[in-house]
Amino acid sequence: MSLLDFEPVNRRSTAEMIADRLREAIMRGSLAPGVQLGEADLAARFAVSRGPIREAMQRLVSEGLLYSVRNRGIFVIELTDDDVADIYRARTAIEGGALELVLDGRREHAEAALGPSLARMIEAAESGDAVAVSDADQEFHEALVESAGSPRLVRAARTLLIETRMCLGALQTTYPDLREQAREHVELREAIASGPPRRARALLVEHMDDAVRRLRERTTV
Numbered sequence: 336m337s338l339l340d341f342e343p344v345n346r347r348s349t350a351e352m353i354a355d356r357l358r359e360a361i362m363r364g365s366l367a368p369g370v371q372l373g374e375a376d377l378a379a380r381f382a383v384s385r386g387p388i389r390e391a392m393q394r395l396v397s398e399g400l401l402y403s404v405r406n407r408g409i410f411v412i413e414l415t416d417d418d419v420a421d422i423y424r425a426r427t428a429i430e431g432g433a434l435e436l437v438l439d440g441r442r443e444h445a446e447a448a449l450g451p452s453l454a455r456m457i458e459a460a461e462s463g464d465a466v467a468v469s470d471a472d473q474e475f476h477e478a479l480v481e482s483a484g485s486p487r488l489v490r491a492a493r494t495l496l497i498e499t500r501m502c503l504g505a506l507q508t509t510y511p512d513l514r515e516q517a518r519e520h521v522e523l524r525e526a527i528a529s530g531p532p533r534r535a536r537a538l539l540v541e542h543m544d545d546a547v548r549r550l551r552e553r554t555t556v
Contacts, residue, residue, distance in 0.1 A: 353377075361412075374392070419502060426499065433485065434483075436483035436484060452478055455470075460514045465507040466507075469503040476492075523542060
C-alpha cells in the first residue's frame with residue numbers, strides 16, 4: 336500500500352470518523368482501486384487501536400467500497416467496465432430527470448447555480464490542476480440536480496457520490512487538454528440556460544456517453 340498522509344485522529348474519535356477519512360481517500364484516489372488495507376498499518380497511521388479500524392473497514396465493506404477476500408484480506412473496490420456503464424446510466428436517469436424539471440421553469444435559477452463551479456473548472460483547467468477540475472466537475476453536476484428543486488433526486492444523486500468521484504478521478508487523465516473538459520460544461524450550461532430543450536437533453540446524454548467511452552478505454556477505474 337502506498338504511503339498515505341493521514342492525520343492521526345483523537346483517541347476518542349469514533350469508527351465513523353475513521354470511515355469518513357477512508358471514504359475520502361477512496362473517493363480521491365489516495366487509496367487506489369485494488370489496494371489491500373491492513374488493520375495494523377491503518378491503526379498506526381490513525382494512532383488508534385485496531386478495534387475502531389476494524390469497525391470502520393466493515394462499514395465500508397457493507398457500503399460496497401471495500402471487499403473482503405477469505406484468507407487474503409480487505410481491498411478497495413475496482414470499478415469494471417460494467418460498473419462504470421451502470422454508474423453513468425444511473426447518473427443519466429437522475430440528471431436527466433433533474434434537467435426536465437429545470438427546463439420547466441427553472442432555467443434561470445440553474446444558470447446561476449452552475450456558474451460558480453463552472454468558473455472554478457475553467458480556472459483549474461487553465462492552470463492544469465486536474466484534481467480541481469474533477470472537484471468542480473462534480474460540483475457542477477451536483478448543482479444541476481439541486482437546481483431542479485427535488486429533494487429525492489438530490490438524495491438519489493448522493494448515493495452515487497463516491498463512485499462518481501472515483502470515475503472523475505480516472506476521467507481527468509483521458510483529456511490531453513483539460514480545457515476541453517471545461518468547454519463541454521460551458522456548452523451544457525449555455526444549452527440549459529437558453530438553448531432549445533432538445534439540445535440540452537442531447538448534450539447531457541452525449542456528455543455521459545462520452546465519459547463511459549473514455550473510461551472504457553482504460554483497464555479499470
